[in-house]
Amino acid sequence: MESIQRILFIAPKVHIYAVPPLSSNSGYKAGDWKVDQEKSRIFTARIRIVETATEDADGKEEKVCTDIRLEDPKTGDLFANCPYEGAHCVEQVIDSSRFFALRVVDGSRKAMLGIGFEERSEAFDFGVSLQEVRRHNDSVTAGEKARKAGKLSELSDVEAKDYSLKEGETISITIGNKGRRRAPSSPSRNAATGAFPLPFLPPPPSAEDVKRRQSQHGAEDFGKLGFDDDAFGDFV
Secondary structure, three states: OOEEEEEEEEEEEEEEEEOOOOOOOOOOOHHHHOOOOHHHEEEEEEEEEEEEEEEOOOOOOEEEEEEEEEEOOOOOOEEEEEEOOOHHHEEEOOOOOOEEEEEEEEOOEEEEEEEEEOOHHHHHHHHHHHHHHHHHHHHHHHHHHHHHHHHHHHHHHHHOOOOOOOOOOOOOOOEOOEOOOOOOOOOOOOOOOOOOOOOOOOOOOOHHHHHHHHHHHHHHHHHHOOOOOOOOOOOO
């Protein structure tokens, strides 16, 4: 596996201090390290932020890690290393802009060390470099989540089947003999009488037809009884 290293930040001189346990939740204070006393310094080191990109055996994926290295300024030997995994690995003190608390790791052992820059500009550039590292890591994490979500959606699209009816399609369900229509048969004769069945009855007459028929029958009945109600009859 090949690896490529990139230097994100370098400062030739930082002072290293022992960090006592936190006395409050407000944060670390450089005043608790007695930075004004030269004898409080453990070591003066060179500091570098190193980004290492390593490809896997297939060359398909790349793993990127970032380390804050405290090195001997003369020989370059490693004094302490801080694997930078997020903002919790480096904390700026609350009473100065030049001092930071680093979480250093040596195998399974972890400890906090204080570092102090002699120039505020160097401390500012150090903080900006760490912000860029966090921003890059967040974008990589978001991209990995998006790729995983895309793969899951592709799998769901492949596995999902569309059972909805398309336009013009119908479903025909047959349960036993139900739902089957018998073909119309020709009229057959009655076995007993030999006659064909009666046709449908005509519709009943309307009210106007009934009144008209009653008026006609009434006039005929008056004629049969000898009554004459014209202008010269008995009923004037």
